[in-house]
Amino acid sequence: MKETGVWMLAWRRFKRDRLGVVSLLVVIVYAAVMLAAASGLIVPDWGNEAGVSFAPPTFLGPEEESPQLASMADGSQPLADYGIADPLAPDLAEIAKSLSGSASGSEARALTLPLGGDKWGRDVLKKAVKGTQTSLFIGLAAAALAAFMGTLFGALAGYRGGKVDDFFNWLYSVFTSIPYLLLVLAIAAVVNSKGVLPVILILGLTGWTGIFRLVRAEYMKHKVREYVMAADAIGASDSRRMFIHILPNVSHVVLVQLSLHVVLFIKSEVVLTFLGFGVGVETVSWGSMLAEAGSELLLGKWWQLTAATVFMALLVTAFSLFTDAMRDALDPRLK
Amino acid sequence: MLAYTLRRLWQFIPTLAGVVLLVFFLFNWVGGDPAYLLAGKISNPATIENIRRQLGVDQPYWVQLWIFVRQILSGDFGVSWNTNETVANIFRTRLGPSLTVLVPLLAISTLLAMAAAMLVAYVRGSLTDRAVMVTCTVAQSVSILVYILVFQYVLAYQLGWFPVQGWGVTFADNLFRYAVLAIIVGVAVSLAPDIRLYRTFFLDEINQDYVRTARAKGLSERRVMWVHVLRNAAIPIVTNILLQLPGLLAGAFLIERFFGIPGIGREVILAVERSDFPIIKAVTVYVAVTTMVVNLAADLLYKAIDPRVQLK
Numbered sequence: 160m161k162e163t164g165v166w167m168l169a170w171r172r173f174k175r176d177r178l179g180v181v182s183l184l185v186v187i188v189y190a191a192v193m194l195a196a197a198s199g200l201i202v203p204d205w206g207n208e209a210g211v212s213f214a215p216p217t218f219l220g221p222e223e224e225s226p227q228l229a230s231m232a233d234g235s236q237p238l239a240d241y242g243i244a245d246p247l248a249p250d251l252a253e254i255a256k257s258l259s260g261s262a263s264g265s266e267a268r269a270l271t272l273p274l275g276g277d278k279w280g281r282d283v284l285k286k287a288v289k290g291t292q293t294s295l296f297i298g299l300a301a302a303a304l305a306a307f308m309g310t311l312f313g314a315l316a317g318y319r320g321g322k323v324d325d326f327f328n329w330l331y332s333v334f335t336s337i338p339y340l341l342l343v344l345a346i347a348a349v350v351n352s353k354g355v356l357p358v359i360l361i362l363g364l365t366g367w368t369g370i371f372r373l374v375r376a377e378y379m380k381h382k383v384r385e386y387v388m389a390a391d392a393i394g395a396s397d398s399r400r401m402f403i404h405i406l407p408n409v410s411h412v413v414l415v416q417l418s419l420h421v422v423l424f425i426k427s428e429v430v431l432t433f434l435g436f437g438v439g440v441e442t443v444s445w446g447s448m449l450a451e452a453g454s455e456l457l458l459g460k461w462w463q464l465t466a467a468t469v470f471m472a473l474l475v476t477a478f479s480l481f482t483d484a485m486r487d488a489l490d491p492r493l494k
Numbered sequence: 495m496l497a498y499t500l501r502r503l504w505q506f507i508p509t510l511a512g513v514v515l516l517v518f519f520l521f522n523w524v525g526g527d528p529a530y531l532l533a534g535k536i537s538n539p540a541t542i543e544n545i546r547r548q549l550g551v552d553q554p555y556w557v558q559l560w561i562f563v564r565q566i567l568s569g570d571f572g573v574s575w576n577t578n579e580t581v582a583n584i585f586r587t588r589l590g591p592s593l594t595v596l597v598p599l600l601a602i603s604t605l606l607a608m609a610a611a612m613l614v615a616y617v618r619g620s621l622t623d624r625a626v627m628v629t630c631t632v633a634q635s636v637s638i639l640v641y642i643l644v645f646q647y648v649l650a651y652q653l654g655w656f657p658v659q660g661w662g663v664t665f666a667d668n669l670f671r672y673a674v675l676a677i678i679v680g681v682a683v684s685l686a687p688d689i690r691l692y693r694t695f696f697l698d699e700i701n702q703d704y705v706r707t708a709r710a711k712g713l714s715e716r717r718v719m720w721v722h723v724l725r726n727a728a729i730p731i732v733t734n735i736l737l738q739l740p741g742l743l744a745g746a747f748l749i750e751r752f753f754g755i756p757g758i759g760r761e762v763i764l765a766v767e768r769s770d771f772p773i774i775k776a777v778t779v780y781v782a783v784t785t786m787v788v789n790l791a792a793d794l795l796y797k798a799i800d801p802r803v804q805l806k
Contacts, residue, residue, distance in 0.1 A: 333512030336782040338741035341762065345774050348766040349520045422635075429637050430748065434763065449639045456647045468640045475635030480628075 169411075172488040179484020185477035189295055196292035205285040205443065210269040213460050214276035216283075221270035275462030277451060286443050287466045293444035295474065297358055298425035304363030305424075306417040309370025314401050316371070317378025327371070334368050343427065347436035358437050362424045370416045377409040411489035418482040422475050429471065445471045495797070502790050506783075513782040518562050521771050522555070562775075571776040576768050581776045584761060591661060592757030595673045595749065596742055599680040604735060606681065607688035612727075614689070615696030616719060626689070633686035642752045645679045659754035676753045680746070691734065695727045702726075729799050736792040740785040 173179055195201045215221065274284040316327035334342070346361050381387060382405065390404045425445075431437035432446025440447070445467045452464035546552040550561050565571050571581035614623045650658040656675040662668050699705065700723055708718045747759030754760075758777070765773035797803050 329508055329512055332509045333516055336509055336513055336785045337516075337778055338781060338785065340741070340747075341778060341781060344747075344762060344766050345517070345520060345778050348769060348771075348774055351769065426637060429639065433639050434766075436766065445637075446639075449637065449643070453639075453643050456643055457651065464640065464643060468636060471637060472632065472635045476632050479631050479635060 169488045173484055176484040176487065178480055179488070182477040182480040182484065185473065186481055189291060189474050189477070192288060193292045193295045196289055197296070202285040202288045205289040206281060208268070208280040209282050209285075210272040210276040210280040212276065212278055212280050213455075213458070214268075214270060214272045214280060216275040216462050217271045217273055219271070219275075274466050275460070277463055278455070283448075283463050283466045286448060286463070287445075287470045290443045290445045290448055290467065291470060291474070293355065293438060293442055294425050294428055294446070294471070297355060297362070297428045297438075297444070298421040300359045301362035301366065301424040301428075302417050302420040304359065305366040305420050306370055306413055308363070308367035309416070310374050310406075310413050312367065313371045313374025314378055314406065317375035318382050318397070318401050318405070320379075324375075327375070331368055331371055334365065339365065340427070340430070343431065344434075344436070347431065353437065353439035355438055355442060358428055358431060361431075362427055366420060366424065370413065370420070373412050373416060374409060377412055378405060381405045381408060415482060415486045415489065418478065418485060422478050422482070425471070425475060425478075495794070499790070499794065502793075506786050509786060510783065513779060514559075514563065514566065517775055517778050518559055521775055522558055522562075566779055571772045574765075574773055575770050581772050584773060585758070585776070585780070588756055588758045588761050591668065591755050592743060592746065592750070592759065594665070594668050595676050595680070595755060595757065596746060598669070598673070599677045599684075600735060600739075600742070602677065603681045603684045603688060604731070607685055607692050608724075608728075608731065610685075610689045611692035611696055612719060612724065615693050615700055618697060618700070627693075630686040630690050634690075638683050638748055641683050642679055642748060645675065645682065646752060649678070650675055659752065661754060661756055672753070672755070676749050676755060680749055692727070692731055695730045696723060699723045699726045729796065732799075733792045733796055736788055736795070740781050740788055743781065743784070 173183075192201070268280060272282045272284070274282070274287070277283060277286065312327050312330070316324045337345075342365050343361055346365065347357075350357055350361065378401075382400075387400055387404055390400050395404065428437055428444065429446035429449060432444050433450045435450075437446050438444050448463055448467035452461075452467065455461075455463055543552075550558055553561075569582060573580050574584060610626070614626045617623050646658060650656045657672055659672075661672050705718060705722060708722050709715075713722075743758055746757065747763045749755070750757040750760040751763050761773060762777055764770070765777070
């Protein structure tokens, strides 16, 4: 008879949690969107100025423009004052047309876009999808980096004890005595370069402390267990005991923490980018969309704010609910 | 207790040394030569050399580190690179506005969150409980930026109930006019995570034996919840607030920035934007010290409230 593994059991428990399964599906859809956008399968043209400036969402219908502008864009002659034909009229019409159309003048600009347009007439829906790629990737990559560092440091400190433990505890107390966002800002001030990679590094290198503490405690608990002693007795090396024997037994802690940190880092990226220390201007993320949305709101253009908020809230909610369900499934004693 | 306090204070030294090293490493090594930053676009070698000498960055690293340590010990971080205001003066004048927002914000959000958490913990597992929890999860997933933008736009800009931003002269004017919307936003943002956290504190207590005993004695539910459970759950809540405090002081920067409140947080943002290293260095070191002191205070308070707690 084949034995059911611990992961299989966890998966069965997880499947019973309907909310958890739904949120997992949502997360998978987002991940697929991220991969598709990254590979250029969808929205390669997010930067195109497809619509008129601040094109409203389609369900609102096109905005009423001032008739004069519209007529100039149509290329029709303006009213001939004093009965004299304006010699520059055809040229003016041409300029007006090329100004309102795309730069090359080859394609016409849409009056409405599915979820509206931004200041330059870029499609907000496409921006939000492209922003998903940036924000989710930063969250995942930074969380992976933080989890890697936290697990490695925690394993060393908890397993070795003594001087090694003292050193990592000291590092931990140094990093935690500075509030997280202050530390992130201080590093951002120093690094002073924008882009996806700096953000991942800043968030990941500062965010390992929580994972470290939990993993360290787990290793201290596990290293005196019989199975580790048995591994020692058959001559398994220290690193083999640490990462082959103990790590699978504490990996559920790491997994839950990884998931929690993805959410934390997605939120942090948004704030960092908003403040101007995140991804650069040539990249779109939910943070950069919110940064534009602030001034747009004053003009009554609410759609970019709404799109970025809904895209982000849906993912973060799903991720949080998925994390809760995963924790319940992996550790049935907690309830 | 005294021995414990002294030992903890003794442990401050290596941690603080670590913070100093980290900040020094960041700003004097990673940060590059500040002289080019200060000299501006039009600069000649002589100006740069002058600035380097003034700041001491032409010295070897150990001398620079010693200068930094002296600055920390004397509390004299020099002047802001942008405004020439002394760093000490900046702190003195920015602390008041920060606290004007922070203290009412903490008080209101804590009371509301405690009440809501106690209620949902009492009806745990019910539809109300689950609805509140899901609402909190959703509310938490909306960025703080959205709260600020929407509240400011709707309540201040459209409805005109509050000034959009600004800061007055008198304390009463600030507290009852300019700080109100900032406090409302702060409460709205912190409510959801607080309710979730405090709910777990209440749940921990509700499942304890003493609660069953209190019920078995025939005490009213009201007395069980408000006297027995609340008092015990208040311990981790108070500790939690204390631990949040230093982070909030520097972390309220988004709110302070949007509402034009001249507090510490806004100063940090301005300093980061202008690469004003003396201010960032001073804030980081002082906030770290505050965090350590507050952590110790929280542990001592824990012991004072609950004599069973063993301090190691």
